[in-house]
Each structure stands twice: as structure tokens, then as C-alpha cells.
Amino acid sequence: MSHAAEETASQPDCWRHAIDLAASRPGGLPEPGERVAVIGCGTSLFMAQAYAVLRERAGLGETDAWAASEFPTSRRYDRVVAISRSGTTTEILRAMSVVHGHAATLTITAVPGSPAADHSDDVIVLDFADERSVVQTRFPTTLLTLLRAHLGQDVSGLPEQAERALHMPLPADANGFRQVTFLGAGWTVGLANEAALKVREAAQAWAESYPAMEYRHGPIAIADVASLVWMFGDAPDGLIDEVRATGAELQLTLLDPQAELVRAQRMAIELAARRNLNPDAPRSLTRSVILT
Template sequence: MTASAPTTHLATEVASQPANWLAARETAERFTASLPQAGEKVAVVGCGTSLYMAQAYAALREEQGHGITDAWTPTEARIGRGYDRLLAITRSGTTTEVVDLLTQVAGRIPATVISSSPGTPALEVAEPILMPEVDEKSVVQTRFATTTLALLRWHLGEDLSRAAEHAQRIIEAGESAFGPALSADQFTFVGRGWTNGVAQEAALKLRESAQLWTESYPMMEYRHGPLSISAPGRVVWAFGDLVPGFAEDVAVTGADLMHADIDPLADLVRVHLLCLARARRAGLDPDAPRNLTRSIILSPADAPPA
């Protein structure tokens, strides 16, 4: 059995991603007026996985010269900075912090929300971009998050065709794509620019699904402390181009460096498949991570202050 065998909801959802990304092109074109326009100052918000997709998009948008873009978790968002638009990402459409923030800015800041769940509160307080075709039964987010980022990359003018091809090859390769990661006892993920968000998401995925020890850092920060936990039997996984001397620094520790010359979003699919394999080896259900639910809905007493 390969890691991509559709024996769980998560496996099925992971395997659909290449096709989802290609289909996101049409979605981006259809909703182009609802998405951030060139020159706008934009705040992008989300929680958990959605926050990391927001971080990746914000960095990409700025790197490509489309305008100032800040990524926030809703409870820390400094909305009074003169933003032209608020973009929210929420799979469930029910996350309390996201819904509360959208409600607070209604009528003051144009707001758009990307979700996969129809008939939910977030869609009622912002302009909706609904993608029910990438909704998920697994608690662990994969295809909604990556398709959202794919949609936003299409909107920035990127072509995701190669990324989808890379991801499909990884899915077809199954466990042969994992190498030392299949048995490693610790993972340090690193990124550069927009792939810092991807590294954060990769670390979260393995924590959620397989209860593994994972950390994530900007690549240049690896030397400033994280290097100390690298050792034989552990993995350093890099997204994006390596900085000079990085491979040599990892080699000294005895850890295995994993780095693929492919689109980082496709390499994240390799992490998704690894989640399935490692969860299975640990006797865990990757669809139902310990202590987690599909959405965080807070009681009024626990909700953030307005």
C-alpha cells in the first residue's frame, strides 16, 4: 500500500490537489474583482493553516510588487493601518475570531472571504468566494489550503501548471519520495520569503497528523539556535532555494537535508503524503488528530474582546 492509497478522507483529499490547483485558475478569473487589486494595501487573516497560507500569499504579493500586504491572525490584526481591503481565509466559515473581525470591519473596509463551507456566518459578513469542491471531511486541512494559495497565485499572474505536474509525480511515487523522512524522529522545516509560510504549514501538518516533533524557521535563522537540535536520524527540510553554505551546515550535524528543485507547493504535498505514512505507522487516525476539531467556535465568555 502506498501513502497515497485513498483509505482515509485525508488520502483522498491529498490526491485531488493537482486537479484542484488547475481548476482554481477559472475560480481566480471569475472572482478577480473580489480579490486584491494591484496597488491596494491589504490585510490577510486566518487561523492555523489559513494563517500560514495568508503569510505565504502576503510575501508573494509584496515580492511581485502588487502592494503592501500584511498577514495576521485575527486577534492580533492591527486593522487601523489604512488597509484598502481585508481578505479572510476560513475553511469552515465559522471560526469565531475570523467572523468577529469581519463583523467589526463591515461597512468600513471592503472585505472578501474565501471558504469551502456554504451557508456559514463568514459568508454573510464579507464578499464570498466559495469553493465547496475543495471542502474536506478530514480535520487536517490540505486541499482547501493549497487550492486557496493556488487561486491567489493564479490571480497574481502565476501559472500553476508545473506545480500541479510536480505534485502529481510525487503522489504517484508514494513512499519512495520520502527517503530518510519515513523514519526520522525530528523535523526542522525552513523557508525563504513566501516559503516561510509553507515551512510553518509543513511543521503543523506533521504535528497534527502524526504527533511528531517539528519546528520551522526562516532559513537564515537556522544557524542562530535551531542548528543545535539537528543530529543523525533527524531531518532538515528546506523549501525554496538554499542559501549559500546551508547544505554544508546541515551536513556537519549529521542530519539529513531534504530539498527538491520543484515548486514548494508541490513539495508540501510530499509532506501531506508523509503525514499519512507516519500516522499509519504510529497507529493514528490522520483524519482525527488528538484534541482537534474542524472549527474553533468560542463561547461568548471565551471570545476575543471587540
């Protein structure tokens, strides 16, 4: 079994740990009313996107999600939160080195004593959710569990949802699809982006992601009988019929969208196995992007 498969299966316990951690009120998380930027790269960016929408919808303050490489360091925020599993990503370190001292800074990472801590007022370490696989699974979802709990959401049932996700059937013959599209709305756009990234990384498969309403504005043209369209959360009115009219296979959300992401992770790892690929070491990727 790959490390990615083992780490995917460990998510219920990791989420329980994150709920306990949130109850201890770790320092550095955004306070109500603060103007917040959340920065990340790849998977971490997509978790930032989900969190930003959830925080704003909870009425807790303006929240922007930025790719670390595109973060406008001259823009004023009360707090900047960096998400980095390794705490070594070049773009994260560059951005945090500029804003540290001008705004409150927090890094959420899986590695104690990582370089990002040097540019952070506070650090939250999720070392229990660290991963050996290059492909991230449990770290981002554990992080999101912590953040959702801090927002005041009732996440007590999430671990049980994750357990269900580990045993529910996946779309039939996923390897037979020419391409896969993941759709979301609101906070689940970030989850759809992450699901597509997992399929690309692990299985080198054609996977895309869009806000569900935007899918109508062009991307639906690629859908046919060899396509799988997977919706995270509730589908907008009329979209189900429009997707089915293309002949594409439609997968609707059966669980909390975060738990649904676990099912997508499983599909990506299964696709990798069927294609004789190693999800722990995807082509051209490393655990952390460190630029010279």
C-alpha cells in the same frame, strides 16, 4: 484509506479547477495598489503568509498577514481578506465584524452560506476543495493556486507538478527520525510552517519550522543524526554544508515549493499510519475552532 489521504491525492484536479476559477476573475480579490491585510488561523494563516510575500514581491501593494486573533482592527487597510475553510472560526468572525464597513472585505471559504459571509462584501467559495478530514490538505493548496494565478503567475504546470509529488519517493524511514525541521525563505516560509503543522497534527511528531537564515541562530543546535531537515525552495549559501555537518538528513526541494508541500503532506499521513493514528481526527482538534 483515510479521508486525508484521498483529499491529498485529489489536489491536481482541485488545482486545475482553481486555475479555471481564477480565469473567470472572481470579485473581491485585491486590486493593484491596495493596502491589504490577510487574516487566518492555523493553516489559513500560513497560506496568508505565503500570499502576502508573493503579492508584495509582484509589486502589487503592501500586504500583511495576521493571525486573526492578533489582527489590529484599528489599523487602516483598503481591503481585508479572511481565509477560513469553514467560515465559522470565532477569531475570524470577531475580526471581520469589526472591520466590515470600514474596509472592503472578502472571505475565501469552502462552505457556501457560512457565517463569515455576513461580514463580507464578497465571498469566494471553494466548495470543490472542501474536506472531511480535520487535517487540511487540498483546501489551502487550492486557495494558494487561485491566489498565485490572480497575481499573474504562470501556474499552468502546477497540477502536473502535484501529480509528480504524489508518486515521488519520500525521505527514507521517516518514522526513524526523532524530529523534523522545515525551512523556507520568502514566500516559502509559510509553506514550511504549514508542513511542520501537518506533521504535528497528523502524526503527533516533533516538527519545527523557521526561515532558513534564522535556523543558524540557535535552532540548528537540535540537529543530529536523528533529524530530518527539509528545505522549501533554494537554500541560502552555505546552509547545506552546515546542516550536513550536524549529521542530519537533508531533503532539498525537487519541485515547485507548493507541490513540495504535497510530499510533506504525504509524509505526515504516512507517519500517522505507522503510529496507528487517525489523521482525520487528530487529538484535541476539531474542524473549526468555535469559542464560547
